[in-house]
Amino acid sequence: MSTAAAQTADEFAVPTESLDARPGSRFMRPVEAIAVVLLLAIIAMLLTGVVSRYFFNQPITWIDEAASIAFLWLAMFGTAIAIDRAEHLRLTLFLSRMSDRRRALAETFGLVLIGTFLVALIPHAYEYAVGEMDITSSALNIPVGYRVSAIAVGMLLMLALIVAQLFRDSRLVDVVGSLAVVALIAAALWFLSPTLTGLGNLNILIFLVGGAAICLALGVPIAFCFGIATLMFLAFTTSMPLVVMVSRMDEGMSSLILLSVPVFVLLGCILDATGMGKAIVDFLASMLGHVKAGMSYVLLGSLFLVSGISGSKVSDMATVAPALFPEMKRRGHKPSEMIALLATGAAMADTVPPSIVLIVLGSVAGVSIAALFTSGFAIAIVLLVMLCALARVKARGELTDGVRRPSLKLIGKAALIASPALVLPFIIRSAVASGAATATEVSTVAVLYAFVIGMVLYGGISPRRIYAMFVETAAMSGAILLILGTAAAMAWALTQTGFAFQLRDMMSSLPGGWLSFMLLSILLFLVLGCVLEGLPAIVLLAPIMFPIARALGIHDVHYSMVIVTAMNIGLMAPPIGVGFYIACKVGNVSPDEAMGAIWPYIGALILGLLAIAVVPWFSLALL
Secondary structure, eight states, X not given: OOHHHHHHHHHHEEOSSOSSOOOOOGGGHHHHXXXXXXXXXXXXXXXXXXXXXXXXXXXXXXXHHHHHHHHHHHHHHHHHHHHXXXXXXXXXXTGGGSOHHHHHHHXXXXXXXXXXXXXXXXXXXXXXXXXXXXSBOTTTOSBTHHHHHHHHHHHHHHHHXXXXXXXXXXXXXXXXXXXXXXXXXXXXXXXXXXXXXXXXTHHIIIIIIIIHHHHHHTTOOHHHHHHHHHXXXXXXXXOOOTHHHHHHHHHHHOOGGGGHHHHHHHHHHHHHHHTHHHHHHHHHHHHHTTSTTHHHHHHHHHHHHHHHHHOOHHHHHHHXXXXXXXXXXXXXOOHHHHHHHHHHHHHHGGGSSSOHHHHHHHHHHTOOHXXXXXXXXXXXXXXXXXXXXXHHHHGGGOOOTTOOOOOHHHHHHHHHHHHHHHHHHHHHHHHHHTTSSOHHHHHHHHHHHHHHHHHHHSOOOOHHHHHHHHHHHHHHHHHHHHHHHHHHHHHHHHHHTTHHHHHHHHHHTOTTHHHHHHHHHHHHHHHHHHHHOHHHHHHHHHHHHHHHHHHTTOOHHHHHHHHHHHHHHHHTOTTTOHHHHHHHHHHTOOHHHHHHHHHHHHHXXXXXXXXXXXXXXXXXXXX
16 A cells, blocks of 8 residues: 555544554553453353353353443553544544644643543532442442443543643643643633523524534544534533433443444454455456456455354454455556445345444444345345446446456355355344344354364464454444444434424424435435444434334334435545545545546436435345
8 A cells, every 4th residue: 555545545534443543652551451351251151142142042141241230341452542543533634734833732632622622521520420329230240330430430531531642742831831721711711601501492503503513624533523512512502411411421432232333343353364355256257357347346245245244344344355356457447436336235235144333323323234234235226236237337448358258167166265254144134134133242252263163174263363453443443333332422412402393293294294304314324324424324313313204104214224325326426425435545545536427427326316205116125
């Protein structure tokens, strides 16, 4: 990868699934070790529960509680590790336009904002933990405060890392100036709080929209953008105690369904490390690589199948691109076209189980994970057909001279090598869709299967790489879950204002009925997908939008497929979509070069999205 290409991608976005995160500091080594132990404990407990329930018909009642405790501690330690490694999702589009001096000042100001947010919430996190000590868990019979103490401890760790980063990277004059500006803003808002209270829902625009937007422009990680905006809104326009915000963050991060998130993240790491994904790519190449547009079909088909194992866009693209791009270049594919196909293919495949976005949506909106997994598979096929049709049209000038059809022996050998990997996505989908196991149970079984098969048949993984995978999983999971926590707090604040009900009434009375609402939802989630990435948009708007959709007679699963597809398209749409820049970075292509080539593919996805929105059968036929 050229330095220029990497810098260009970094100027626009630093994704949660960071491709080149810096190594952790020595100070965090013990925390990383604890996080690894917690992740191992969660997987061991979940596997024990599965074996006990399905083989011995003896459910172990305390496992869910114990796993929940370990999960919250893992999430909070993971958020701290992600800060140490700079792996929190943030937008740096505006910072990249500044001079070096102004950028340094803006980043210092952003760090001070994060530190102020943590300082303000830590006492309330402690208060929340103390209050929860009076509540005893039902199975383990221990105080719940031991679990929620993780929030206060995690915030203290994050604060220590932020302070260390300020001392290490920022000029003293910038730190002092930023502290003074934050203090002046806080004093002014406190003085004006009686006036602000009387502004009603205008405060939503000022704080929850404006405050979050300013933080986003300053390059503050998205999780903290939501947290800072919500903190200001509650502190200066309401009389609500801030301990409630901590409790809402806890609720947003602690759903048992979300236990599958770190496990599926780990599954993606195993897929990448063992080469299981490459085996699938090689098999598809042997089947389709010799036909016109064959390599495009292979790329799209590989993303479809690999996504069914990893649940991670970055893992998918990093597995597929290096294996296919050299041959595609030899056949005359332009690098910009390859990036366009890679990015939109990743968007297409994001509804293929296991999908972390679908798991989170099911948790927030109360929709069956099994139904979402079944429908997501069908929706991805619709989008796959649209992209394949466009790829075939564009392949008219493809050079296939000298390309020979592989022998049946070679195809059979590739199929044999890939078969253990090929069955995994179908095991995951069928187990959840049939109700034989939950997404969490399937995720643990899939990790065990992939690890054993990877070690035995695909070359194995070194102990050092295994440890690094666990740390990477903790950091990535913590970054995701903190977004869910602060977004849940903001969504709750929105609901308490009554704005959600006003929005519901307004959107319910749109002319054109359910179709107008569906088109407006598509536009809204396309934009939010560009700016926020999928998960926070879901947590913020699902509690508001799903009741409206139900009132208009729209099936939950149908609506879920429409908004998730819209968000995925927005995520890959330049000039802001984070996923587009990740694809450019993976493929070593300048975003400026790829930007013009991606629009026909975005158009194909939008046509597929409109078909999915207008024809519910695509989403519901397999249910």
